[in-house]
Amino acid sequence: MRQKADVQQGTLALMVLKTLEVLGPLHGYGIARRIEQISGDALEVNQGTLYPVLLKLEQEGAIASEWGASENNRKARFYRLTRGGRRQLQAERRDWEQTAAIIERFLAARGEDLG
Amino acid sequence: MSALRRFFARLGNSVAKEGHEERLNAEIEEHLALQTAENIRGGMTPEEARRQAVLKFGAVEAIKEDYRAERGLPFLEALAQDIRYGLRILAKSPGFTAIAILTLALGIGANTAIFSLIDAVMLRTLPVKDPSQLVLLRWNGRKPPQIQAYMTSGDCPNNIRPGGENPSGCSFSEPMFREFAQTRLFSGVAAFADAGRLDLTGNGAASVISGQLVSGDFFRTLGLRAAAGRLIEPSDDMSSATAVAVLNYGYWQSAFGGSRDAIGRTIELNSVPFTIIGVAEQRFSGFAPGTHDDVWLPLADAKRITTDLTFWMNREDNVAYWWLTVVARLEAKTPEPQAQAALTGLFRNEMIHGPVPSFVASIGMAEPPRPMPQSGPAPVKLAPSAEPTPTAAGLPASMPPGGGPGSQNMAFVPAPDTAQKSPKAVSPGSAPSGQVQPPMTLSTPDDDPRITLVPAQSGLTGLSTYYANPLYVLMAAVGIILLIACANVAGLMLARSTSRQREMAVRLALGASPGRVVRQLLTESVMLSVFGGVLGIILAYWGAHAILSFVSSNQPRPIGYALGVDPRLLGFTVAVAVLTGILFGLAPAFRSARVDFAPALKGGFGVSASTRRVEGRWLSAGNALVAAQVALAIVVLVGAGLLLRTLKNLRSEDIGFDAHNLVIFDIDPTLAGYKDAQIESFYRDLQSRLAATPGVKSASYSQHPLLSGLMMKIGFHWPDTPQGRMSEANFLEIGPEFFQTMRIPFLLGRDFNASDYEIANTNSVAIPAADSPPTPTIVNQAFVAKYLGKEEPVGKQFGQSAGSDMMPRSAGYEIVGVVRDTKYANLRSEDSVTMYLPQSRGGASFELRTAADPQALLPAIRKAVAQLNPNLPLFHVKTESEQIDELLFQERLIARLFGFFGGLALLLACIGLYGLLSYEVSRRTREIGIRMALGAQPERVLKLVLRQGLGLAIVGAVVGIGLALGVTRYLQSMLYGVKWNDPGTIAAVAVLLALVALAACYIPARRATRVAPMVALRDE
Structure with a gap:
């Protein structure tokens, strides 16, 4: 149970970082919408699960947050990527691509390749 | 990151x-x-x-x-939550909480207190630089060396008695030490000895301080630094050098206010001016464990501060006078075995081939002021060492009394197991006369004299030897107390966890994981032990200080043990607290987590078969815990009973004189410069003044008081025994009217008269003339029984000797009277063969028989002394009863503590019994209700509960008595007048326990009889 949640959380964290890199400072709802838009229906996650992830990233120093005004002119918490976050994004992206490539190769492999 | x-x-x-x-x-x-x-x-x-x-x-x-x-951090928060919840739960049942915490506090506190004493006394590292490099020199051989005097300052164990086998020790002669020091095998060699009583003037009122004589290299070898000024250096340790003194830091603070001006000041010690050159670093208050010195003086000044040169015996270059303890610092380039072999070589050579000054020769060189005292074929008193005065220095000793066949000289020997006041010299001398084989040597190749290097840390035991046994016994007792406390709290937790089953079931049903429930319960029990531990440390701190101050108040000089909380001590307490928590928390915790919660929720106890089975098992665990507590309590109680009986036996021992309304004090006129005949007239003068003081019935004096832990022995030749065979007796030099003052009845003959004192004086100050009359002596019954049998004692002469090359001439003794036996050195001693001699020299203790409470007379007594000489301090002013208390202080301490621990063990065991039965009664309320509804009489119910409680108590008692018989034998050496398996004590303890257990059972049993059947039946 726990293991699976971690994986999900990790994936979600990467998505958050990438979103902030592309779009700049954004509030929680904006991040959630962006992730939904990109992943479409493929990702069925409650929007609320984003908030613990944001907190974790903030405590790690990858993102920072401050109060700002939202579109409807109300108080909202805006998150932005820090320099450390940018580095973390690079690192995690490399890791992810590496992992993906390995899995890809594995799945593509046929019997004779192993001979 | x-x-x-x-x-x-x-x-x-x-x-x-x-x-x-x-x-x-x-x-x-x-x-x-x-x-x-x-x-x-x-x-x-x-x-x-x-x-x-x-x-x-x-x-x-x-x-x-x-x-x-x-x-x-969820863990931390859950912990905080557990703690908050635990606090609430503990506060909800204050009775349980208070008992549990108090039980643990007493268990942990008693252990910490005793451990902190053991730590201070036994485990403290020597207060010097790199103590691991320091070695103590010990000698051993097959037979005692042929020496004239042997003194020890109580720094390490010595086993040397005339004629004894495989003797060993750590005192050496000064020439031997100087030879060792020149070897270059070590980076430093140092010698030291107790300085004896030091009478200090020149800094406010005259006072008596303690000091140590140290060789010039002492402080450098030990690696000590000065807190102020400088320390003693080799150049100070020369007879031509100015006399200098180094102060103890604490003494500097208390007597000189820690002022730097103290350095360079001059003080007088035994009327010799000493210049203060510095203060030793703060942590160094004495070298061997437990020793405390106010000043350190160069070895070269030893002779100057000696108040009675009679006993000096050319110590500085006499190879036959062994008095220095020697330590050395190992050097990397010389490994220990090599150093040891080299020293043994030197030692052996000196022992086997070195010349020994013949007895007479050594006396001839011995000193100016007064000729050596002499006597008999076996010369008599050589060293009732006046200068390290009996009463002055305060080290306990465990030397066997000297004398015995072959004993050559006499000496001053504290009795075996009391002796709180040494230094002492024994002379394990040679077989005298007859077989003179000049040139004499100290030893022979057959004796195989050797040197062993032992780590100073373990070799220098100081006071520790003296306290080790009682401390270990106490540690065992408090260890048992802790076990009882743990069993007690475990029983309480067990009973409680049963009553909390419903709560646990609710928590489990609401989705708490079993782990979480166990953690909660563990948190509670660890909390209990932490509270108990904290309270225990407070109790321990208070208790250890109380014990230490009790010990010091019974010592003639300060004890140099520092009590403090150090990491080891804290570690010990924390470990005990946490382990206790886990130990008693774990079992009930696991049990709770396994609860089959459906029946528990339904609220019935013992409803489902499985629950009943589990409960049955745990109940028997509860029974076992209680029985174990009773058994352990019995062990402590039997120990306490034996020790209390020992104390009682010692107190009711017939001492042979009247100890009530008797004041004693020490005085030493030689400190004020009195000499020779002046001393005796001073004593007589003081005696008559004191006797004339209103309220004083009579006054007398003796070398030292009876029952002071000190003993003098004398050797003589008894007529008609083989030539060369030595007989011995205790002796005490006394002033006029001694027996009358002490109320020791005469059985035969008469008291000393003026001419007896004259004869004794003549015989003791010079080698007596050939025709001088024998010294008159009064002997006791034991002496008569041992040496005379049916022979008429009065008029009997013994101990005459014409003198020989080795032995001076002696006029011998003539018995003029016989008195009743008394205890001499201590209450335990069976060795009571004693002769009394007229006293004419040296320091003395006065004894005053008063009409009423002696305390009120003290000012008048001081005034009488001051009128005679205002500069003479009185030492050790006390009543004979106080003196006996001091003598018994170790027995009193142990008996008191053991009695306390025994009571504690009993109390804890009863709480355990009470707790278990209360729980049983509440658990069986329904069953009891049914029984009563069916017509059971209250007495039956009462019996039902009592039977279980008393059954447990009996099982516990039987096991406990078995255990006690197994362990009390180790107490035997501390007992007196009672055997370790004394049936009376065991029976008394068993009865006591049965009565207390009955009381503990009665309360819950009584409650059971009050169960109202209807309420009980509606209970579920």
């Missing part, structure tokens, strides 16, 4: 909670508002839009929980 950062952020959040909750709420609110707005834009009604937004967001509470978990 980021993980660490996150940890600290979470840790911070755990502590400061506010803010985050609101922030999350605000964010969620805004999130939902934005989503709702979006949905409305998408065409939903506001209500539907809000509903969909919430749905999409997910379970708000679950997310909040996740968020919280992410924000802080």
Whole structure:
């Protein structure tokens, strides 16, 4: 149970970082919408699960947050990527691509390749 | 890095909670508002839009929980929660909590107190630089060396008695030490000895301080630094050098206010001026464990501060006078075995081939002021060492009394096991006369004299030897107390966990994991032990100081043990506290977690078969715990009983004289420069003044008081025994009217008269003329029984000697009277063959028989002394009863502590018994109700409960008596007048326990009889 949640959380964290890199400072709802838009229906996650992830990233120093005004002119918490976050994004992206490539190769492999 | 950062952020959040909750709420609110707005834009009604937004967001509470978990440290928070909850639970049953905490506090406190004493006395490292490099020199051989005097300052164990086998010791002669010091095998060699009584003038009122004589290299070898000024150096240790003194830091603070001006000042010690050159570093208050010295003086000044040169015996270059303890610092280039072999070579050579000054020769060189005292074929008193005065220095000793066949000279020997006041010299001398084989040597090749190097840390035992046994015995007792305390609290927890089954079942049913429940229970028990531990440390601190001050108040000089909390001590206590917590917390905790909660929820105890089985098992565990407590309590109680009886036996021992209304004090006119005949006239003068003081019935004096722990022995030749065979007796030199003052009845003959004192004086100050009359002596019954049998004692002469090359001439003794036996050195001693001689020299103790309470007379006594000479201090002013208390202080201490621990053990065991039965009664309320509803009489119910309680007590008592018989034999050496398996004591303890157990059982049993059947039946 726990293991699976971690994986999900990790994936979600990467998505958050990438979103902030592309779009700049954004509030929680904006991040959630962006992730939904990109992943479409493929990702069925409650929007609320984003908030613990944001907190974790903030405590790690990858993102920072401050109060700002939202579109409807109300108080909202805006998150932005820090320099450390940018580095973390690079690192995690490399890791992810590496992992993906390995899995890809594995799945593509046929019997004779192993001979 | 980021993980660490996150940890600290979470840790911070755990502590400061506010803010985050609101922030999350605000964010969620805004999130939902934005989503709702979006949905409305998408065409939903506001209500539907809000509903969909919430749905999409997910379970708000679950997310909040996740968020919280992410924000802080869940473990820490759960712990805080456990602790809060635990506190609430503990506060809810204050009776249980108080008993548990108090039980543990007493257990842990007693252990910490005794351990801190053991730590201070036995485990403290020597207060010097790199103590591991320091070695103590010990000699051993097959037979005692042919020496004239042997003194020890109580720094290490010595086993040397005339004629004894395999003697060993750590005192050496000064020439031997100088030879060792020149070897270059070590980076330093140092010698030291107790300085004896030092009478200090020149700094306020005259006072008596303690000091140590040290060789010039002492401080450098030990690696000590000066706190002020400088320390003694080799150049100070020369007879031509100015006399200098180094102060103890604490003494510097107390007597000189820690002033730097003290350095360079001159003080007088035994009327010799000493210049203060410095203060030793603070941590060094004495070398061997437990020793405390106010000043350190160069060895070269030893002779100058000697108040009675009679006993000096050319010590500085006499190879037959062994008096210095020697330590050395090992050097890397000389490994220990090599150093040891080299020293043995030197030692052996000196022992086997070195010349020994013949007895007479050594006396001939011995000193100016007064010729050596002499006597008999076996010369008599050589060293009732006046200068390290009996009463002055305060080290206990465990030397066997000297004398015996072959004893050559006499000496001053503290009795075996009391002796709180040494230094002492024994002379394990040679077989005298007859077989003179000049040139004499100290030893022969057959004796195989050797040197062993032992680590100074373990070799220098100081006072520790003296306290080791009682401390270990006490440690065993408090260890048992701790076991009882643990068993007690475990029993309490066990009973409680049963009554909390329903609570646990509810928690499990609500989804708490078993691990969480166990953790909760463990937290509670560890909390109990932490509280108990904290309270225990407070008790321990107080207790250890109380014990130490009790010990010091019974010592003639300060004890140099520092009590303090050090990491080892803390570690010990914490380990005991935590282990106790886990030990008694774990079993009930696991049990609770395994509860089959359905029946428990239904509220019935013993409803399901499985529960009953589990309960049955745990109940028997409870029974076993209680029986174990009783058994362990019996062990401590039997020990306490034996020790209390020992004390009682010693107190009721017939001492042979009247100890009531008797004041004693020491005085030493030689300190004020009195010499020879002046001394005796001073004593007579003082005696008559004191006797004339209103309230004083009579006054007398003796070398030292009876029952002071000191003993003098004398050797002589008894007529008609083989030539060369030595006989011996205790002796005491006394003033006129001694027997009358002490109320020792005469059986035959007469007291000393003036001419007896004259003869004794003549015979003791010079080698007596050939025709000088024998010294008159009064002997006791034991002497008559041992040497005379049916022969008429009065008029009997013995101990005459014409003198020989080795032995001076002696006029011998003539018995003029016989008195009743008394105890001499201590209450335990069976060795009472004693002869009394007229006293004419040296320091003395005065004995005053008073009409009423002696305390009120003390000012008048001081005044009488001051009228005679205002500069003479009185030492050790006390009543004979106080003296006996001091003598018995170790027995009193042990008996008192053991009695206390025995009572504690009994109390704890009874609490355990009471707790178990109370629980039993409440558990069986329903059953008892049914029985009573069916017509059972209250007496039957009473018996039902009592039977279980007493059954446990009996089982415990039987096991306990078995255990006690197994361990009390180790107490035998501390007992007096009672055997370790004394049936009376064991029976008394068993009866006591049975009575107390009955009382403990009666209360819950009584409650059981009051059970109202209807209430009991409605109970579920």
